[in-house]
Amino acid sequence: MKKPKTILLLIITVLNTATLFAQNVSIGIDANNVYQTMDGFGTSLRVFNDPHIIGGTTSAPITAGLTISTAEEDGILNLLYNDLGLTRVRPATGEDGAIEDPNDNNDPNITDPSQFDFGWKKMDAHIDYVSRVIPRGVTTFFPSTIKIESWMTVANPEEYAEWAFMIIKRWKDQGYELSYYSIINEPGYTRGGIWPGTYIRDCIKLLGPKLDAAGINTKMVIPDDLNADEAFTRSQIILDDSVARSYVGALAYHLYGGSNANKTAMMQLGQQYNIPIWMTEYSRPDAFAWGNQIHDVIANYGVSAVDHMWGFFGQQETNGTQLIRLNFTGTNYTGYTINKQYYVTGQYSKFVKPGARRIESISSNNDVRVTAFRDGVNVSIVVLNNHGNSQTVDFSLNGLNNITTLKAVRTSLTENLNSLGDITVLNDSFSTILPANSITTFYNDQLLSVVENPTSNPGFTIIYPNPASEIVTVKLTSVFNGETKIQITDINGKLVLAKTVRLNNQISEIPIRVNNLSNGIYLINIQAEGKQYSKKLLIHH
Structure with a gap:
């Protein structure tokens, strides 16, 4: 039997331990310390009637694709762009049949346009898709070629430059000049062939002047690679050349492996040359892991844009690679299911718009993660509570004058972008409770005060x-x-x-x-x- 003094000491120890674990989390926001400018959130794209969407091959005919009405497509587009606020589209092209095969001729300086086929999902269906989402708020769209023509080799970059010029010109001729163009998707992946940085550099040096001569201002996204390791190796080679560097608009990588050290190296490379860093393809089967991934690349590695794998895809994709799952029987569309990743993405994309600047945000608890953004008078604060229990959080705001009220939206295991009650900010501070395994965005009212009128478009x-x-x-x-x-x-x-x-x-x-x-x-x-x-x-x- 324990003595009374021993029992008393045990009780005191337990109480002290409980008090230690019950301490509030402190989050400090300082708008005076500013980091990268955000370029938005988006997804990669395969068009609605691509047979691959419903489990077919990319080479299958259009009759094998999804039968879905324009009105039903519009419903999906409204969800992704009007509601979710995505501003980016990355068309995945190059697996849908040759655009130029065989080679139009043996002279890359003389082009025979009749030998180029841009039909359907080779390119024109993507242009049509973009024409429908620009009025819904999309500002950035850039094709990323999974495979180039089979007859192209590292020995003939002139032919690639001719081919890519015709693709970019096709967009321009249809009324949509590309701000960006990705030279090759994942040049370090065997599926599309391994393409060294020297080849990409040479392609850019040949393509850029062709665009200049045509009055086209498209910049290159490079290297759009598997991971930061592959991307850093190729990016160094390309950026070391001042001519190639002058045509580069963004440095991009995916998250299929790769080291944190090279994510940091990519960030430093972008800072050195004042070029934004984009994460252009990835997904996670767990939605909250995806939310943490967004936080990680933005807060720790200076990423300005985040693109989820797919905006929509068929129901055979069950691991969260799509924000919206398209349901079907045979080739007939039967409706959609919204995945949790959609709502988690929205905690960022609805409130952090292109042009916003990331500002300093520090949490006293490693499992309560925060990023904050300012866009003029607008502010948004995104907080992930990765704990298995709720946390009381005290916020301190610096450099954000005249904010007296914040609104809040939350996604948790039981909530999906749920609007919460107004939060009073007093003396630049407020406190709130964050539920377990949740992501909450705090924002001020002015964020959504600008109202567009796209419906009366007179041309x-x-x-x-x-x-x-x-x-x-x-x-x-x-x-x-x-x-x-x-x-x-x-x-x-x-x-x-x-x-x-x-x-x-x-x-x-x-x-x-x-x-x-x-x-x-x-x-x-x-x-x-x-x-x-x-x-x-x-x-x-």
């Missing part, structure tokens, strides 16, 4: 580039006569730029210089022939 195909830093172009695809008025307002409705142009029954591209505007979200309004169109415009320099 504006695209506003590009968006985000913009120097010049934004309004492209008109209908013929107009008379005055067209363009106004840009900030999120508070204040007019910051106005321009009037007179059109004489012509299709036009109207450039607008925006280099004097501060980083943030704006609304660009265009009036022509009594009709009005408005679109969000993101500025970041």
